[in-house]
Amino acid sequence: MKFYTADLCDKYPEHVHVLAPILKSYGGAKRVMGQIVTVKLSGSNKTLIELLKSEGAGQIAVVDVEAKFTAVVGDNLMKFAHENNWAGIIINGYVRDTKNTKEIDVGLFALGTCPKKTMEACEGSLHVRIHFGGIDFNEGDYLYADRDGIIVSATPLEM
Template identity: 30%
Template structure:
């Protein structure tokens, strides 16, 4: 098999292409709407017959609320990085994933980005970012170097007290034992025991370029157990619109699987 044939085959079997195939088939099926309106459906939200908003508008408003809320307990299943990644891929051709970032304490974070960039020996810029960020924002720190921590227990406690939603460090963090006991989401690319100095030599609230991935202040960021995905602010509503379609498609796929149908048959791959 040639490289081109392999590429064509892989594209046909991508999650987005399979969902597109299923979605195009289901658009003519009226029962999907009826099932969604039922109170028995375990969907991420409940519709209100007296509400003037459409079902999507209700969903979008709840996503926006979750973005500004530091407590995601009620909305933990509302969106996920795999679904957002599929939506971004379908909409833009780019999956939005920021590589190498993983959760340190198993918690989920969602919010608008406040950026900081510094070098690994300077944890002072991280403290400055805490003072400058607003409640509900997610601090994203890009670090030149990966061998010295710019974040840890004290910074996490300070950020938590201020109402910041979480911290994502493209660099090293420490104090993992303490972070696992805190209700404050932290993500990083490395864990070390050592730190540098409070030099305050970095920058805050500026554009960050991660090998072509542009992170701007005000962009939306989502982190969960699978990793971290960035949503550019200028296409946020479009992405959530595609996410809505994906969740509805997945909902019916799961429903048909529970009825004994083959996934190959459902997706038209047989």
Template identity: 40%
Template sequence: MDIHTADLCDEHGDRVSVATPMFRSFGGRRAFGGPIRTLKLFEDNSLVRKALASPGNGHVLVIDGGGSLRCALVGDQLAELGVANGWAGVLVYGCIRDARAIGGMDIGVFALGTHPCKTVKRDIGDADVPVHFGGVTFTPGQFVYADEDGVIVSPTALL
């Protein structure tokens, strides 16, 4: 899939929402998109492992980590699960770790930044619920597209 968010905004500006520019690209796949699956959690990545261990079928996992900069919600082992299970990408409103390793993987990973510490494991959070950050609501089943120009959301597929 050849994704150019600027072109998608030009063509479908009335149908897309644009997230506040805050994300950095860490994955080997610099542009990605697909149907949205969501997680809402805080400093606990138990549900992230479960999600990425399941078939991704080209979806993008959108993780609302509350914007925490105190630990990483995705590391190289979880990113490898995402690659192996066919996820197009992961968008993290929080941090990742193992950035060098993730940069060599065929998966899109956008996050606020990096942090070397792992999370606690309490198995707490919600899956497949609408989440809101960056001025955008990410609703399961809608579509997200991300590249070096930004992150956009559309109620329907644009590509």
């Protein structure tokens, strides 16, 4: 799975959408690619937990919590993601336990860190269009992330 987002942008300038440089890497995998599964959370991360406990088959969960300043993912959710073959998690929000999340071989990109976890009890939505960082994330699109950035394409890109 060797690719560089910069090379993909050069090769497919009309097919890729580049996320604004708002996210940082907090996972053990520094380069990830896979199809997108979208999750919209308005409080509790219960819906995300259930998703990460299901088979990921190399997919990437793209999570929108509208940049709410509480941690959505920590080392326990990263362990679920790793055990169930998720390639990565992209969050328009915050994470915690980063000393441990950086040791787990799953990509994790977020706005930053927050030690406080979310406590609200409410359901989220799966398989919905999400927009943040200047681009749309659609269920089934392809996401590529590395040290240079995060890009999305409606179709898979050949390296």
